[in-house]
Amino acid sequence: MDWTIWLIGGVVVAAAGLFAYWQLIIAEGAYLGAPLVALLYDWTAERYDSIKEFNRDDEDFCLGLPLEVRLSGAPASTIIDVAAGTGRVAQVMLRRPNFAGRVIGVDRSFKMLAVAQREAACFGNRAAFIQADAMALPFAGGSAPVVTCLEALEFLPNPERGLAELARVLAPADEKSGAMGWLLTTRRIGWEAKLMPGKTWSRAQMEQLLQNLLFTQIQIQVWQDIYDLVWAKKQRRRS
Numbered sequence: 001m002d003w004t005i006w007l008i009g010g011v012v013v014a015a016a017g018l019f020a021y022w023q024l025i026i027a028e029g030a031y032l033g034a035p036l037v038a039l040l041y042d043w044t045a046e047r048y049d050s051i052k053e054f055n056r057d058d059e060d061f062c063l064g065l066p067l068e069v070r071l072s073g074a075p076a077s078t079i080i081d082v083a084a085g086t087g088r089v090a091q092v093m094l095r096r097p098n099f100a101g102r103v104i105g106v107d108r109s110f111k112m113l114a115v116a117q118r119e120a121a122c123f124g125n126r127a128a129f130i131q132a133d134a135m136a137l138p139f140a141g142g143s144a145p146v147v148t149c150l151e152a153l154e155f156l157p158n159p160e161r162g163l164a165e166l167a168r169v170l171a172p173a174d175e176k177s178g179a180m181g182w183l184l185t186t187r188r189i190g191w192e193a194k195l196m197p198g199k200t201w202s203r204a205q206m207e208q209l210l211q212n213l214l215f216t217q218i219q220i221q222v223w224q225d226i227y228d229l230v231w232a233k234k235q236r237r238r239s
């Protein structure tokens, strides 16, 4: 009798452990609400960059150079970097020789932003950081010349609405005003993506979502083991 109780107890504890691992480590709190996601990032903020082991050459080659080239027609554009974390996009872009614009980073985690602010202090007022939620960005519709959102959509309460919110603030490409209309974001892939149902998309699903939001020139590129890089250009709605 005793051993059956131990066995059942063991199974219950193991199941609870696996559930907690799934929810807190793999999904990073994504199913439990935005405040918890931000709290988990607050706890890891000071260690985030060393956990990620960013490589400056890779960052330049995969992010900085291609973005700089796409913005060559409007090198003074302001980039709105949503879910900016520790300021990865600011670090990459503000070192580019042919980018003369600014980066405004938005994140819900105060401590991630504190690291971003500290690390970007050398760029003066070309980098600014705002605490806000990606689901309700504090920008008017069509006001952002360029929008980036890396490695974050799957952690939002509703990734599809989050993507629509990125599209809302992004100004469509327009020759007259010089707006470039570029969105740079990511698509979660790999085995962990399969453990995040409702938070991740197949390639075809993401293309369709972007087309529905009036994006063209959609390019989904292999980038890392767990992310594809996604480029897309927003067009003006025809009246």
Ligand SMILES: C[S@@+](CC[C@H](N)C(=O)[O-])C[C@H]1O[C@@H](n2cnc3c(N)ncnc32)[C@H](O)[C@@H]1O
Pocket (backbone or CB within 6 Å): 034, 037, 038, 041, 082, 083, 084, 085, 086, 087, 088, 106, 107, 108, 109, 112, 132, 133, 134, 135, 149, 150, 151, 152, 155, 156, 157
């Ligand atoms: C994996 S990190 C990516 C950070 C950065 N983009 C990068 O590539 O290094 C995910 C970021 O999303 C932020 N985040 C998660 N949910 C958010 C939300 N609802 N609103 C704003 N930021 C959010 C987290 O605080 C965290 O900084």
